[in-house]
Amino acid sequence: MIGPLLLTMMSAPAAAVLGCLAFRDRRIAEQLNLAASVVVFAAAVPLTMLSAGGPYSFWRDYIVVDMLGAWIVLCTAIVYLLASIYAVGYMRLLREDVERLWSFYALFAGFALTILASAIMNNAGLYWIAIELTTLVSTFLVGFEHDAESVEAAWKYIIIVSAGISLALLGTVFFYWSGSFALGPVYDMTWSTLQRTAPKMNSILVTLAYLLVLVGYGTKVGLAPMHSWLPDAHSESPTPVSAMLSGALLNAAMLGIVRYLAVCDAAGVGRFARTVLVALGVVSLVVGALFIVRQGGIKRLMAYSSVEHMGVVALGFGFGGLFGVGGALYHMLNHSLNKSLMFFGAGNIMRAYGTKEIGHIRGVGARYPVQASLWLAGAVAITGAPPFGLFLSEFVILRGGIEGNFGWAVAAMIVLLIVIFVGFLSHFRAMYFQPAPLSAGGPSAISCWCVTPMWLALAPLLLFGLWWPSAMWEHFSAISRVLTGLSP
Amino acid sequence: MLVAHLDPLAASIFSLMAIASLLLAFVMLGSQWLNNYLYAFAAESWVIAILSATVGLYSGYPELYLIAALTALFRGLFLPYLLWRIIRRLNVTREIHEILRPSSALVVGALCVVFALAVGYRVGQSLGLAATVAVLALTVMLSMKLIGFLMLAVRHEAISQILGLLVLENGVFLGAQILVPGMPTLIEIVILFDLLIVVACFGVLVQLLLAHAGTTSSLELNRLVG
Known part of the structure; x- marks a missing residue:
């Protein structure tokens, strides 16, 4: 059952890419991409449920469907679906680029394909390649609008992320080397092999390798201080791409860090590895807080909020234990939903007002009552206020921190989350309640393609804030047991 | 484990190759002309290819x-x-925007090598390989990383940055051949192809930079801040 599902899930976006290339027509490309995203979502949900049956490996052990990977697949599939619906409405507004629109959808489906592929790679080397491919595909999406800002953002993105990821390659080689002392010079570097062999690895070499991998994939995750590409790329790319970068790509890169962290745990250098990850998480929160408070660009505000939330996820995995890991995984899902919602709202408002500057956006609530209330609910949710999902997940992560003896990090996290709450919502207060300048024209219509995905994102977010499904909790606790080596 | 008991001739050849490619990295660091930069990179790649064959x-x-x-x-x-x-099409022949003069860059590069040696020696010692070619491989690997980052930091021409990235990966490639010659072939081949795609992407992007941002120097890419 898993095999056919997996094949369907991977071949749908691949077929969409080929279809877009074959027809070169924007309407067909739009529909192909939308259809692919529906198929991916429909396959990802049962795949995640079935993954509990144990790791299933395919194609000579190069591909694995385990619970952790399946969870990332699910988050990716959700964002891909929402962003594809949104893209239909949003991309039609880009009048000047209408001829190239088919290439946008080809790249978009390709981007989703590479992210999904990275989540199911069983071999650490192939995972590195998949992550590198996500960069190459998404660079052209970031620069898609071809103006000076977006090309600049694309250039910074590819240079910084490629340089970072090359450190992860070095770390991967070092992990292979440290395994080769126990397993001989040729072996398959699967995640489970690494974790099993870890107790026999040299701890200094593992520490060095882990630090390289952490900095490398951390660049891609956007952990401060390696986050510098992130606000540029997120703010300059077309909005559906921003949502994919933030809600899907960052999680997929975090997956690598989490898997190597499990190896470090098994190698007996877990405490050090965790402390470094927690420290990076706290630094990300600090950077996020500082830049959120004094932010002038609406999409950059969302981008720094992504830095902050990846910091929270890093803290969760760093704290470890059932609460840390469970909270972090739940946070990934909630963040994927919520950040998509926020970017969609920002994209709509940006189009409606014709500016990215928060200072020029006033009187949102009066002009667009429905979509403004959705967006405001999302803003309340993303700052971690109840009754939305992120409140629950952040709360559980805090509890994980207390149990994991990271008191200082918990204290810092609480203070910084409050600062971010105040800073983030004060921008929304200004946009909603400060009087609009008189020159503002009448409201332009926002397509229902652009509002529907906001509803679709908000509903589960509210649901997950009120009710944490027990099946999900069991999924998380099983992942946490695998990561700590308690079960194979 | 290959590096632990290697016959002396092989060890000397490996060391020679590793040091030759490190020197070529310094040639790149010290040259202002993009063409020399490029020739040094090509030569370094050939040295690494010969090393692979020897290994x-x-x-x-x-x-x-x-x-x-x-x-x-x-x-x-x-x-x-x-x-x-790309260089011919862009009509840039030398790095105009350097922050550090080549002579100072060479000194900083030398410091990087010293640091890399310290780390390599420490790791080698803990593995009981302090007297083998492994220490040299680690040193060259790490110092080429650091030199690559140095190039990325002090050079601003788009081509220099691409070459800086390629030096970063050359370092990993070189070290990997000596330390883990058995690392699955599939991955190494895919990484080679991957690089090809990287450079193709960069080519397109450089064109875009020139057409839409009007410059290929990252010093002038300063629209996005904060």
Whole structure:
């Protein structure tokens, strides 16, 4: 059952890419991409449920469907679906680029394909390649609008992320080397092999390798201080791409860090590895807080909020234990939903007002009552206020921190989350309640393609804030047991 | 473990190759002319290809000959050709925007090597390989990383940055051949192809930069801040 599902899930976006290339027509490309995203979502949900049956490996052990990977697949599939619906409405507004629109959808489906592929790679080397491919595909999406800002953002993105990821390659080689002392010079570097062999690895070499991998994939995750590409790329790319970068790509890169962290745990250098990850998480929160408070660009505000939330996820995995890991995984899902919602709202408002500057956006609530209330609910949710999902997940992560003896990090996290709450919502207060300048024209219509995905994102977010499904909790606790080596 | 008991001749050849490529990295660091930069990169790739073949000979992994051939072909000929074409089209012949003069960059590069040696020696010691070629491989690997980052930091021409990135990966490639010659061939081949795509992407992007941002120097890419 898993095999056919997996094949369907991977071949749908691949077929969409080929279809877009074959027809070169924007309407067909739009529909192909939308259809692919529906198929991916429909396959990802049962795949995640079935993954509990144990790791299933395919194609000579190069591909694995385990619970952790399946969870990332699910988050990716959700964002891909929402962003594809949104893209239909949003991309039609880009009048000047209408001829190239088919290439946008080809790249978009390709981007989703590479992210999904990275989540199911069983071999650490192939995972590195998949992550590198996500960069190459998404660079052209970031620069898609071809103006000076977006090309600049694309250039910074590819240079910084490629340089970072090359450190992860070095770390991967070092992990292979440290395994080769126990397993001989040729072996398959699967995640489970690494974790099993870890107790026999040299701890200094593992520490060095882990630090390289952490900095490398951390660049891609956007952990401060390696986050510098992130606000540029997120703010300059077309909005559906921003949502994919933030809600899907960052999680997929975090997956690598989490898997190597499990190896470090098994190698007996877990405490050090965790402390470094927690420290990076706290630094990300600090950077996020500082830049959120004094932010002038609406999409950059969302981008720094992504830095902050990846910091929270890093803290969760760093704290470890059932609460840390469970909270972090739940946070990934909630963040994927919520950040998509926020970017969609920002994209709509940006189009409606014709500016990215928060200072020029006033009187949102009066002009667009429905979509403004959705967006405001999302803003309340993303700052971690109840009754939305992120409140629950952040709360559980805090509890994980207390149990994991990271008191200082918990204290810092609480203070910084409050600062971010105040800073983030004060921008929304200004946009909603400060009087609009008189020159503002009448409201332009926002397509229902652009509002529907906001509803679709908000509903589960509210649901997950009120009710944490027990099946999900069991999924998380099983992942946490695998990561700590308690079960194979 | 190949590096632990290597015959002295092989060890000397490996060391020679490793040091030669480190020197070529310094040539790149010290040159202002993009063409020299490019030739040094091509030469470095050939040295690495020869190293792969030698490692293949001594370790008995025949697939390394394939890697050597592909390295020479892709990194030694094809990539430099692509970059040469970009340079010609851009009409830039030298790095104009350097922050650090080449002489100072060389000194900083030397400090990087000292640091890399310290780390390499420490790791080698803890593995009981302090007296083998492993320490040298680690040193060259790490110092080429650091030199690559140095190039990225002090050079601003788009081509220099691409070459800086390629030096970063050359370092990993070189070290990996010596330390883990058995690392699955599939991955190494895919990484080679991957590089090809990287450079193709960069080519497109450089064109875009020139057309839409009006410059290929990252010093002038200062629209996005804060």
